[in-house]
Each structure stands twice: as structure tokens, then as C-alpha cells.
Amino acid sequence: MNFGVISIFPEIFLALNYGIVGRAIQQQLITLSYWNPRDFTQNKHRRVDDRPYGGGAGMVMTYQPLQAAMDAAKQHNPLAKVIYLSPQGKTLTQSLVTQLAVSSGFILLNGRYEGIDERFIDNMVDEEYSIGDYVISGGEFASLVFIDAVTRCIPGALGHEDSAVQDSFTGDRLDYPHYTRPEIIAGKSIPDVLKQGDHSAILRWRLKQSLGRTWQRRPDLLEKQRLTPEEKKWLDEFIAELTINSSTF
Template sequence: MIFNVITLFPQELLGMMSFGVIGRAVNDQRIKVRCFNPRDWADNKHRRVDDRPFGGGAGMLMMYDPLYRTLKAIKEQDADTRVIYLSPQGVPLKQAVCNQMATQGSVTLLCGRYEGVDQRFIDQHVDQELSLGDYVISGGELAAAVFIDAVSRQLPGVLGDETSAQSDSFMADQLAYPQYTRSEILGQSGVPEVLLSGDHQKIAAWRAAQSLVMTKQRRPDLLEGTSEGE
């Protein structure tokens, strides 16, 4: 899958893509992360891409023209890419959205900076706005990194067999079950006996029950509309 990223901080974004599961996915060419810096499409000698908002107010906005030229260059190579603006005004990014995005061949992620982006660019060129949550961060790069990570985990071969995404939280609208590793005894604290039994059926049943308990306690909203939530 191809992730085109429009960002004023390409090195920082690529740094976040260089280690762990995602670093391996890049090295194995299961995903491609290509950065496009709007400064490279600025038409002034200072490579300026921001200006003051009409009507006044704090801060600067990313201007339409450099963004337009950047996107045009991307679409010349990748005409059908889906354009997503990471934005606090977007719909919250949920696992179901990530799973669906993993079926796209290519997405283009616009990372805002300053006070954001000229609304006309959003209206004319953005297919979807997605938010990390109800808080404001200083730029879209962290949000793009989260998006790329969460979507890539759903692509074939990105997680090894031993770490299937199927048992992750949210995959079945529930939280994951608790897990334990060595040491078996930590002071007064042991490990649930069933996990040491070697009985895989019993272990699976225990885990399913624990998932449900955890979800009912912490995120009952996930169960609304399911038979478990009635």
C-alpha cells in the first residue's frame, strides 16, 4: 500500500516510520511511505507556504496554492489516491475505519501545521477528514504516523504469524484479554491457573470471558447494539 504524506517535516515523519513493525514493513516493501513537502512547490524565494488568516486572529494558515501544486504532482503519479486531512474537525479514527482503509491501494495524508489549512483546499480536494481524538496537537505528522501504523497492521504479512491482529482490542468490538509472562510468581502474585494448563480450548474460553469482562467494565459503549450489550 502507498502512503503519500504532504508534510512540512518529512524527515521527522520518515523517522517515525523507521523502526519496529512499521520499519520492517517499509524495508520489506509491504508499504511505501513517500513524503511531499509543499515548500518544494512554493513560488516565492523564501519558500513560504503560510499566511495570515483573513478576518484576523492568532497564527498562520497553510495556503491553497502550494498545497494544490503538491497534490497535483502526487496525482500525476497516483491518480486514484484517496486524500485524507488529519484534523481535529474530522470524524474520530476508529479500528473499523483503519480496516476499511487497508483495502485502498493508496492514500494521501495531509498534515496541517500552524492554525490549519485554507478551507477551500479542504472543500475542493479532501475526500475525508479524520481526527485522532478530542484534543489538539501541534501538527498532523503524529496523526499521520498513527494512521499509517494502525492501517498497516491490517495488511497481509505486516504482522508476523505470531502476532496476529485478530486478538487485538477493537477487532471484535471488545478489548483484549489480560496477558502474563515470566516470572510465574511475582511476590504474592501468580498467574491464572488455566493459562498454565496447556488446554487450548479452556484457554480460549477463559480469554473470551476475560475480554468481555474487561469491555463491560471499561468500555460498555463498545457492546451497545450487540447481544453482549443487552
């Protein structure tokens, strides 16, 4: 999958050379290409912004260099979907990034300043995606999130395929708690079931924790689901154990 990036700060994307995405680049599961609007300007100061019509604070990214950068990016990957990372877009979710991971590629448009001339968005953008209901200073950080989240869903990108299956939001549940060595730390031991080597008991415990955590922290996710009788039983047990544990203190 190719990610074409239109950004005036392509250096920010060096962060992708690490961890799972870095490995996906090495394995050529994904490729990245950069198009800096500054390289496409037609003014001697290489300006990519101008004052907003109507006045007010901040600057706006101008049409011409963005269009020239977009033309170059489209020539490189004509089938790519054009995404504008924007706080006004549809919020990214795990199910959305999973669907997007089967696409042939994307051109990611990264805004700066107060944003981009609206006519460019109207003419060139296929979809707008947001990473959450808050404003950051530039699309680059949102693009990093987008690239990382989509890459994780590409078959072969994760070392251990099962690790995506258990992740939070896959199947509208939160992940169960994880523990590693040492067995006792700061007076706290790990749950007994994890030491006994009974794999079906471990699986049941993990499913129960996953359900219980979702019920505690994100009840909105559980409201969307129909639990099996067994899952209902595990959740009831989780709630009962919680009540017992909290009444012992």
C-alpha cells in the first residue's frame, strides 16, 4: 500500500521508521512518498500561505502549491484516495481503519495554520478524517496516527497475527489486562489463573476481563452488542467479584 504525503514538514514522518510501521516499510508492505507544497510554489519566497479573506487571525494554505503537489502525487498513484486530515472529518475508529486497510493507497493532505482554502477541499478531497474532537497544530500528527493504525491492519504487519484480534475495539471490546515478570511486584501478585498453565481457563479469564473492563470503562460499546448466555454469565461473575473485592476494603 502506498501512502502519498502532502506536507510542508515531511521530516515529521521520520517517526514512522520505528517499530511495527518501520518493519512494514522494510518488508515493503507499505511505501511512503512525499510531496512538499513548498517545492511547487511559483513565488520567490516559496510561500504556501496567505491572509484569510474577511480578515481575522491566522493564515490559510493557498490553492496553487497544493494543486501542483497533488498533481505530482496523483501521477505517482492515480488510484489513491485523497484524505484530508481534519478536526471536522469523520472520527477514525478501529472498524473504519480495518476497512481502509484493503485500499490500494492514499494521498494524505496535511493542513497547517488555520487550514486549507476551502475550494481545494471541495475539488480534490475524497474523505475527511479526524483523530478526535480536539485541535492539533498540523495534519502531520494525525497522518502518523492514520498510517500507523491502517498499517497494523495489513496482513503480515504484526509479528503475531493474534495480537490484533485481542486488541481493544476489535469486536467492540477493550483488551484484557496483561502481566509479565516478576510474579510479585510492589506487593502485588499476578492472578493465579495465569500461572497454572490451563489454557482454556486462561482464555475464559481473559474473555471475562475483556467484557468486565468494557462494562466498567466503555459501557457504550457493550450497549451495541448482544451477549451470548455464556458471556452474560462471565460479566455477572466479574461484577459479583468486583463487589466482593471492594467490600473487603
